[in-house]
Amino acid sequence: MNLWGGRFKDKINRSFLDFSASIEFDYKLAEHDVNCTKAWTISLAAAGIISELELEEITNGLYAVAEEIKTNSFEFMPGDEDIHTAVERRLVEIVGPAGGKIRTGRSRNDQVATDLRLFTMEQLNDIDYGLRALIEALLDKAENLMGVIIPGHTHLQHAQPVLLSHLLMAFVHMIMRDRKRVKNAYIHTDCMPLGSGALAGTGIEIDRMQLAGQLGFERVSENSIDAVSDRDFVGDTLYTLSMIMVHLSRLAEQVILWCSQEFAMVRLADAWATGSSLMPQKKNPDAAELVRGKTGRVVGSLMSILTVMKGLPLSYNRDLQEDKEGLFDAIETVLGCLHVIERTVDTMEFDRERAAQLVAGGFITATDLADYLVGKGIEFPQAHRIAGEIVVYCLDKGKELKDLALREFKPFSELFEEDVGQWLDVEASLCRRNMIGGTDPVEVSKSIKAARDALERKSESL
Amino acid sequence: MNLWGGRFKDKINRSFLDFSASIEFDYKLAEHDVNCTKAWTISLAAAGIISELELEEITNGLYAVAEEIKTNSFEFMPGDEDIHTAVERRLVEIVGPAGGKIRTGRSRNDQVATDLRLFTMEQLNDIDYGLRALIEALLDKAENLMGVIIPGHTHLQHAQPVLLSHLLMAFVHMIMRDRKRVKNAYIHTDCMPLGSGALAGTGIEIDRMQLAGQLGFERVSENSIDAVSDRDFVGDTLYTLSMIMVHLSRLAEQVILWCSQEFAMVRLADAWATGSSLMPQKKNPDAAELVRGKTGRVVGSLMSILTVMKGLPLSYNRDLQEDKEGLFDAIETVLGCLHVIERTVDTMEFDRERAAQLVAGGFITATDLADYLVGKGIEFPQAHRIAGEIVVYCLDKGKELKDLALREFKPFSELFEEDVGQWLDVEASLCRRNMIGGTDPVEVSKSIKAARDALERKSESL
Amino acid sequence: MNLWGGRFKDKINRSFLDFSASIEFDYKLAEHDVNCTKAWTISLAAAGIISELELEEITNGLYAVAEEIKTNSFEFMPGDEDIHTAVERRLVEIVGPAGGKIRTGRSRNDQVATDLRLFTMEQLNDIDYGLRALIEALLDKAENLMGVIIPGHTHLQHAQPVLLSHLLMAFVHMIMRDRKRVKNAYIHTDCMPLGSGALAGTGIEIDRMQLAGQLGFERVSENSIDAVSDRDFVGDTLYTLSMIMVHLSRLAEQVILWCSQEFAMVRLADAWATGSSLMPQKKNPDAAELVRGKTGRVVGSLMSILTVMKGLPLSYNRDLQEDKEGLFDAIETVLGCLHVIERTVDTMEFDRERAAQLVAGGFITATDLADYLVGKGIEFPQAHRIAGEIVVYCLDKGKELKDLALREFKPFSELFEEDVGQWLDVEASLCRRNMIGGTDPVEVSKSIKAARDALERKSESL
């Protein structure tokens, strides 16, 4: 069935039809398309376009279609070029020609935009659920590992001692920001284009606010030309998903590093690792690698929609059909990645002994040494230089800072006294960093608590 | 001057220093860096690290530095690898070694993140100002051209008649959405990292909330490891700028089409067009073309920051130095584009006669013809088919719909009556689309008014 | 069936297996995987790892598998995580445990890289075939429309008269360049990784050159660590495909403009256009719009693979599994787009009268007017200025250049004489541009002939 054709003398070419058809992917909108049509039919009745009887017949027909979709018994036919065509075709089969009336006053332009927004809103809720689950897994881990000290890295070099829980909380904070982006994307999506017709507005007298209420939209679009060609919400969603993937890729990188024989900080659960077809000893962090790799495809989809929209004149152009596949793929990818990374985090085991071993070396409290001197009244730049010279001394002697005797400190500055030893203790170092956001155990515990509270407050749907 | 070195035996290679230096671009942060340091110095005094006297000296020194920056008399020296080094170097020249104390408890990691956020917040305000000016120009145009009817396009084909003002308002709605994105980007940026030190938190006892207040931040970062490596706000800003450019590119495309001899809808002001070095008759819409072209570079910068951040382990890595140039360039590009497109819109003249000529042909009210039959009780699909057949009839006869006599309509359906003529009138067609967002003149006027009201309500800074 | 597991105590998690499995898309490599294994088995026999009898059994088994794949009767089982696993599983079902020997000395790392290269080489041949077909359609059109003059545009403004065939040939030249890129991508792909093992090289004594010959490769990889992690050829192919799409998007844009009521230069065949579900008169250039839109997804896939590869340490990482879907999708997309655009070009009709009408106006020979004055001895800048002033004069009077009498030219320069009229003739203008690449009909004909000759010379497979 074609939804058009009176003006055409020749039939559409078969291969062109296949090329331009969207049914292969927009079938995912089926449920939303039926709901959308149900609500529209009510509006048509209210406007007097169809009778109460027709409303009942069509509504019953649509329930039947919905049931078929739900139970996977809906059969697509050759010629169903898109989901709207398929639903109308099936409806007419069920209720007869009156089914065709559902198209009155609507265009596929406003219809597909409405369906896609409903779909996106639903999926953003699922994404948010996945983000919450990951936060929860990270919080659990941060609580369980409270007290474990590791070398914090900058430039992948040992920098200063930090709590492992503090580092895990860094990821929690990234994901919490992502939740805000998801919320914003949702708000931008939550606006009903239906009633915009092809571009000029529908010719039917309908109450768009009421229609929106029925479909679960907060707002209605305020310019019909814009409404049919606006895919900003796809961009917003894909950007949000890209940022989530960037964050997951960073977490994945961390896990991959930790699993290496060189870092040796983490043992993955057997159920969340894979082996090698060739090398019998291998246990690979494939989940994390796949997550890191999949960042590329989501970013690619964002680039894709921006490229599609660039330079398009008003209003609807068929280029916009390219809004769907990248979005569908990105959503599915992110949902999958959230799940596997959450399971990976939840099931991995940290090696506390290795952490202790790593934090013991590498002059990790050299900054504290400089701070010590500042406390004694030296300007920081000079204190920094002295501490650096002591590191060179240690490197030459093959010693660690904590191995030095007071008499070895003295030549570098007369200000060193016996208390320097305590000052270089890693736990003391941590505790001195007790401002908001610092690695002091009390602060980190507060931060975990605050994040958990926020999670509970915001765990309702978007 | 180096801010480090005690630990190094050999000097840094000169060409490497040039390669890694950021002063060539981060000098743009100078003002914010000085402000940041002023506030930090107060915190140092409050924490007892420096005396009241030192505070006064350093503050005076910083005022002197600020004055030099403002008056472009600040001289950069070889060895000033970044703006922080340059400011500290100059301060020490002015106030002596005590100037070095400003670095106590800070790292360039938290400092640069703070500077860049302050800069971005300031620039987002400017972007918003530019968006408001463009909305205003579009609103003025929409008001002035109220009543002009043009063919609305879908697929770049004549679709239905719409008000030119309605179409201009489509762009207003895009830009209004962009203002929301700018606001969201601002909120994400408005969070102070200062006090996070290199990654573990500062070792100094400072009140971060007070410090934030002094610098104009609403919030402080809650995890120091995250704070020094978080560049989400750069991504948020670049995405927002990319969407603005996508919208401007669409407006630009429209202008370019209108200026063509084929559309002939618009005459550009001489002051906002350019000529050809070869072809004497040319008057080119270069402003619009450049705006359309510059979309590429802003999208490229978004791609760039996402690529930079992908897979980075915690915490700060030098890769993050790549956060600035793309951002600076994108901001400058968008500000420039907003200005020229605003001027272009403001100064261009529409050819009302050409509009009338274009809207007269092309079966632009064929949808109304179908709607007419629906009004007579035919199902839309059938009505659509009949209207299509009448179009074919017209094409064969070389006629327009409005030229047809009733007896020519009759063979297609007995339901046609005399009133079909009025129904095909473009103004009547417009008026029937009088729902929210429709092209009915009353609705469009309301929409202009509402947009102007919103503009006035939200014209304060972000 | 798992190809690994001895080292694992727990079974892999089901949802993780689904997430990490590639069988859903790498089944496309089935045929190549079987061929690859056939050739490998011969090498194993040559190395004495398997007996002649085993070789025969396994080879027969592989033929059976190949037949099942060809006839779509190959059944995938749950647990077939990738195509290599599936083929080995089925082979073992057919020939018993000896089938497992095919894995000796191989890793999925070198195997998948080999399969993917074979697949890509095959597909690049198909792409080249599609490019040739499009060139042919353009050449046919250029020949048929020889002599039709249109306004050439710069800045979408009428610039100078050109032959329509000349403009069509511009696209031919783009596509000819793409053929060179396809050839280069092919050459980069044509290099066999097999024998590289997991990363260190196979432990089996095989003759890699002979193996390559059997599989149709020209060269073998020269570093096993590089070989298993090199996906440059995917980048090369995706870049090539992106450039093809950029070119097709430009051709599509041209078609879309030509089809508009404003340009009115082209009528699409009914079979290669679509209608509207709402507006009965619509005939939309959807094919061209979809092609233009699909540029985004191919560019997105290029960005994706670059993002995936960025910063990966050696050697194989699971991220590389993300090399396939984008590549497969891009190839399929480009093949489809080449077909529909070729058919669109072939079946569209140009309106010669409209061309004549458009070329008659717009001061399109103003450059010739300046050239005329240069011929009389004036410096070009002054000649350009005079011609510009005459254009202004015409605009004010509502005249075209060719309408001016000699006495109207005279006030602008005494050098004007009667011959100025001929000089402004569009055909004369064309003929004066008779250098290589110019729009002179003789030159354009030569260029068509040369392109057709090149096509015939290079029509063999890559």
Add this chain to the structure above:
Amino acid sequence: MNLWGGRFKDKINRSFLDFSASIEFDYKLAEHDVNCTKAWTISLAAAGIISELELEEITNGLYAVAEEIKTNSFEFMPGDEDIHTAVERRLVEIVGPAGGKIRTGRSRNDQVATDLRLFTMEQLNDIDYGLRALIEALLDKAENLMGVIIPGHTHLQHAQPVLLSHLLMAFVHMIMRDRKRVKNAYIHTDCMPLGSGALAGTGIEIDRMQLAGQLGFERVSENSIDAVSDRDFVGDTLYTLSMIMVHLSRLAEQVILWCSQEFAMVRLADAWATGSSLMPQKKNPDAAELVRGKTGRVVGSLMSILTVMKGLPLSYNRDLQEDKEGLFDAIETVLGCLHVIERTVDTMEFDRERAAQLVAGGFITATDLADYLVGKGIEFPQAHRIAGEIVVYCLDKGKELKDLALREFKPFSELFEEDVGQWLDVEASLCRRNMIGGTDPVEVSKSIKAARDALERKSESL
């Protein structure tokens, strides 16, 4: 000075002129622009447009301009909107109005395309020089470190022992491929557009082949419409540069990992590392991090040019001005990155003891254990399983494979004999991988020699 204006009544707006001017970046083309004009002037003389005397005067004038450019004494004036305008303006100042004749028959459209191609060809030569230098540094290192065995990684897990030189050669092979891409990009660029005029071809009778010869081009463009709007060569160059950066980012990642305290494989030279402003002990691999980060901007520029070109109708559009800045920046970035990474590689020191320590553990010869069993007649899948079980045994007992006594092997398979010990030796493992591309020392040495030979053969300019 404007190169146009007769047709305009109002002057161009000042801010618009600034916005559209390209002189801020296209001044880099100055030298090429002058050369281009010199050659063009000779053609004009040959065509009789200018006299021999004028030729001499103009040529002398151009030499003077060239000298000013070379000595940085060329002064740009307000109103020099681009380099072509600036050069013509200065020439006219020097030689008088006759200087204006250089513009005869040319357009900035063909001129800028010619300049940019000349520039790109020159820069690609420099890039190739940088690639050669990096290959040389890697080859030197591979030779010096010959014999050092390290754990080869897949999935960042210890996989099999490999020669460090073998791994360094993996990067050599990547860069060798890049040299081919550079060569191909050069060939695509090496085609002269000059003589194409604005789009239709020049009206002057010139010999384009001779002109090309003078400018150092191999070929001339064969379609003038295509020639002025073709920026494929910018895309080709940016893609090539992106792939180079992807490879450098992988090398950088390797260096960063090696420098970490956990890997501890590499010590950077003090001259090629940086310190921290806060942490006195830090020695950071900033060079490698910056290189990795700068990948983003080059990929961003590729994205940018593809976005710019997408959907542009023929022929020249001002959007194309956006071809330069991204290209210039990418070239400069890659040249800088090649230099610093080459110096980093050349000056870094490997810790041979740490290599030995790492390769001793981690079951790195488990694959050899399986191969051993295959040699005894077991099918590989079973051998793989047995080896995996032995690994589990070792993990449970806290042993390495080489620590196991024969009686501990026996329970897993009766086929184990005394020779299993030798088989597990890492050097023996290496030597067994002696096919082309394998990690066997003899093969690796051959490969180093072959690469050095190729380097010498291909060290001439492109």
